[in-house]
Amino acid sequence: MASILIAEARAVDRNFLVTLLGHHGHTMLEASDGGEALDLVRRRRPHLVISDVLMPTMDGYEFVCQMRAIPEVADTPVIFYTANYHGREARALAERCGVRAIITKPSESAAILAKVDAALGCQRPVVVAPPDGERFDLDHHQLVNQKLLEKVQRLAEAEHRLSALVDIGRRFAHERDPRAVLQHVCTSARDITLASHATLVLLSEDGTSVGAVFMSGVDADRLKEISPGIPSADMLSELLEKRTPVRRPSGRRTEGPDRETTTADASSYLGVPIASAACVYGWLSLSHKLGADEFTKTDEEMVATLAGQAGVAYESARLYNDLQWHVSALEQEVAERRRLEVRTEFALAAARIGIGETDLDTGRMIWSESKSALFGIALASFGGTTEAFFALVHPEDRPALRQEVAAALANGSHDLVTEFRTIWPDGSLHWVQDRARIAYDPAGRPLRALGVGLDVTDRKLLEAQFRQSQKMEAIGMLAGGVAHDFNNMLTVILGFSELLAEQIRPDKPIGRDLKEIVGAAQRAAALTRQLLAFSRKQVLVVTPLDLTTVVREVESMLRRLLGEQITIKTELADDLDPVTADVTQLEQVLMNLSVNARDAMPKGGVLTLATRNITLDRAYAAAHPGANAGSCAALSVSDTGTGMSPETRERIFEPFFTTKERGQGTGLGLAAVYGIVKQMNGYIEVESHPARGSTFTIYLPRTEQAAEAATGATITMSPVGRETILLVEDEVSVRAFTKIALERFGYQVLEAATAEGALRILDDVDITIHLLLTDIVLPGIDGHELALKVARHRPQLPVLFMSGYTTRLSTIDGLLEPGVQLLEKPFTAHTLLTKTRQILGTTLMVHRS
CATH class of the missing domain: 3.40.50.2300 (Response regulator)
Incomplete structure (x- = not known):
């Protein structure tokens, strides 16, 4: 059996042929328009093509002509299956295209099968024509059949239009995109009226220019060549100003003497306005009605009705879109406000600032989440009353805070600033500053207070550190003055002792006594040097050096000094950045810290000396007054000793402060370390906890100069x-x-x-x-x-x-x-x-x- 392609736009006709021929053993291929049929011909190469004449995109004549231009399928037989194109002219044109036969819609199944078999070269027995006496009946039957065919065609067209209108109504009911509505109107109007081309022009918002163009049956590349549906100025006036349809039959057209003359035949034209009761939105142009010289009155009425519904549907879709836009804008505004609230809350939390309002009549309090965070609790766990607030205040600060609030309200104060402590659930202590503005009624009765709370814990710590720094500076000045006076006295003692020693033999008893005097004076001089080191009034001899080298040179001496009970470990960086420092004073620092660590480990332990490169950032410098941001070399001395309490840690650098028993320490060792490090533009940090040891870390700024090697003294x-x-x-x-x-x-x-x-x-x-x-x-x-x-x-x-x-x-x-x-x-x-x-x-x- 053969492979047959059915190219038919109407599904009912296509299904009829597919069913009929497929039932007789043929392999069926289907296409709904000429373009699709041409593609199937190229790919599948059928033995026979049965094609409608009137199809979207490409009609039957053009389809056959293009198929004949393809060498592989040029000889494929073609049969036209049409309701209208069966007259003399139509047949002559079909023959010129190489069409083997024309089957008229509708036709008997036997006739269709006979034409198909004939085209395929498989001819069935031919029906013998009736005798001449029966000629009248035959002509009558042909005439009746012709009228019936026309009636059927009209019924088919009405059915097609009704189907299209139902589909359009369904689309109008559900479509919310105004442009999609117009495109569908353009396509449906062409389909209903059997127009070759349809163009719908949408005016701009102000109605003075073209806003958009929708097309059906028009190749975009050929749009400028054929200019379908472009009405003249008079026609536009009819369409847009009078809102009346314009219908024009096909015929020749000649322009005026001042314009270029055109000899092409003007196709039939039908134009209707796209409008609602309130506004004209554009117009719909239909051109070149297939199978007729002009569009009918029925076409005009149908398209006018469709255009009127389209105008209403377009306006409704626009209104719906406007509503959707406003709803979307409102939702975006709500979302943006919510995002702003979230960002504000986030910023407040990052800045540790909370917002609160108090109703002074009822005692009710409204807090932001960041306000509850100042007290270390979740907002949901806050009671929302003034009593719940006071319960969060440190017990020692609560009475004074109540008095401050009561005094402000009694005095009619508008501004109230308070500071108090609070204990978080984890036991940590925090400081809060509240700044409130109090509102009163005309009678002077307080109504509400609105304000912000700030976490000022860091500020309080900085203030404490600043006070400690001032205290240390004052002690340093005092120590420097004392050292000056002592140095004068020690100069006399040491000087005259030396002069006297030159006059007395060392083996004499008085010589030994003199030696003790000199020793005591030297020890006193060492104490004054410690005082001067703390007060940063000693002379430094600085050179570029490597802290790792300094530690290695002092290590052996420290092992002898600390004894066998102390294990010394080193973690030294070989690529350490150089620093500018006094090597003698650095050795003194290491000695003092190591001895202090030994005393903290009476039963023995581990002393770790470490060096490393580190960069201190601005946040660290801000949190540690005295530290400078930048690249540093760090020297740390760690022990596994008894550690220190926070109270002891705050005072360890004070001169004469010691936790050792009387006679076991002067209290100047760490004070001297503090002064030496500060004088070398460094910073010393202490980490210590009871029973967990201590770590002293010294940060010295790096230098661009290379470290110098040690040289022998003369x-x-x-x-x-x-x-x-x-x-x-x-x-x-x-x-x-x-x-x-x-x-x-x-x-x-x-x-x-x-x-x-x-x-x-x-x-x-x-x-x-x-x-x-x-x-x-x-x-x-x-x-x-x-x-x-x-x-x-x-x-x-x-x-x-x-x-x-x-x-x-x-x-x-x-x-x-x-x-x-x-x-x-x-x-x-x-x-x-x-x-x-x-x-x-x-x-x-x-x-x-």
Whole structure:
């Protein structure tokens, strides 16, 4: 059996042929329009094609012509199956297209099968024509059949229109997209009227231009060529202003003399306005009615009815869309407000700020979630009353807070600021500040209070740290002053003891006593150095260095110092950033921290020394006053000892504070560590808990300079001299010792107790002076100012300062100003003479290494 393609737009006709031919054993293919049929011909290559003439997209004639242009299927036989295209002209055109036969709708099954068999080359027996006597009956039957066919065709068209109208009504009832409504109207109007092309033009909002165009049966690429449904100005006036349909038959059209002449046949045209009772939205144009020269009055009425319904449906869809838009906008506004509330609540929670309102008549309180968070509770667990609020306040602060609130209300205050503590469920203590605005009625009766609460715990901690810092600074100033006076006394004790020791044999009893005096004085000097370290008034000799190297050089000495009960572990970074520091003072820091750790481990334990690179961020610096953000090298000393309570931890850096028994500590070790680290622009952090040990971490800022290697020191014996030295010292005993020491080794000494006395001596131009040796702290003009005055009159005169601390001579970093020479008190005769000789020159110098 053969493969047959049925190309038929009407499903009822297509199903009839498929059923009939398929029942006789043929393989059936189906297409609903010419384009789909052409695609199936290319892919499936059927033995026969039965095609309708009038089809959407591509009619039967064009379909056959395009099929003949495909070599593989050019010889495929074609039969037209049509209700209208069976006249002489239609048949002649069909023959020119290579159509084998035309089957008229409707036809008997036998006739259809005969035409199919004939086309396939399988001819059935031919029916013999009736004799001539029966010619009348045959012509009559043909005439009746022709009329019946026309009636059936009209009934079919009416059915088709009714079906289309029902479908349109269904679409109008459910479609909410205005543009989809118009597109469906355009397609349905073309289908109902059998128009080749349909165009629906939607005007812009102001009605002055085209807003959108909807098409059916029009190839977008050919739109400009054929210009379907573009009415003239007069026709537009009829459509849009008078709201009346416009119908025009096909015929020739010639433009006026001032326009280009067109010789093409103008196709039939039908135009109707798309409008509601309130507004004209555009127009619908139908062109080239298939099978007729013009559109009928029935077409006009049907399309006008459809267009009127379309206008109402379009307006309803627009109104629905507007309503949906407003609903959507309202929902978006509600959602945005909710998002704003969430963001506001989030911001308030992040800033630890809560909002609350109190009804002063009923005592009811309304809180935000962030307000309840200030008290460490969920909003749902808050009772919502003033009594529930007071229950959350620290018991010690509750009476005072009640009094403040009562006083403000009694005095008619409009603003109320209070601060109080609260204990969270986890036991932690927090500070809250409440700022409220109180509203009163005309009679002055308080109505409500609206305000915000802030978590000020961090501020309170910073204030406490600031007070502690001020306290430490004040103690440091006091310690520096005490150290200055002690250094003067120790200078006399050590100096004269040294001079006396040179006159007494060491094996004599008095020599041994003198040695004890010197030892005690040296221990006292060590204490004053600790005081100066804490007060940050000592002189630093800083160089770029590696903390890991410092720890390794001190480690062996620490093992001997701490004893076998203490195990020392190291966790040292090999790629540590260099820092600028005084290596001697760093060694002192390590010694003090290690000894302190040993004392915290009386039964032995582990001491861990660690170094690492670290970057302190701004948040850390803000939370730790005294710390600076940036790249640092960190040195930590950890022990497994007894640890410290928070109260002890707050005071460990205070001078003379100690938890050790009387006689076992001076209370200056950690104070000195604190001062040394601060003077080197560092920060020290302490982590400690009872029974869990302690960790001291020192952060020193990194430097771009490379670390220097340690070098050996040179020890110098005391030299003699012949120069004249002007000695300025207000302390009589210090001045006396210094003069004796210098004169004993050959120097000439002129002395003055004040800067004014020294200036009078310097004014005598006949006196040759080789060195000005002056204390810094003097009555009246101090030593620093004296040196400045001398520099103007005797710029070549060298100056050597003496002092117990160096505030006037050091930079902000604790370093001596460039070119300044300093002899630190307390000093010995040996130190004095060596320093003097270094400044004046190396005559009679004796070295030993």
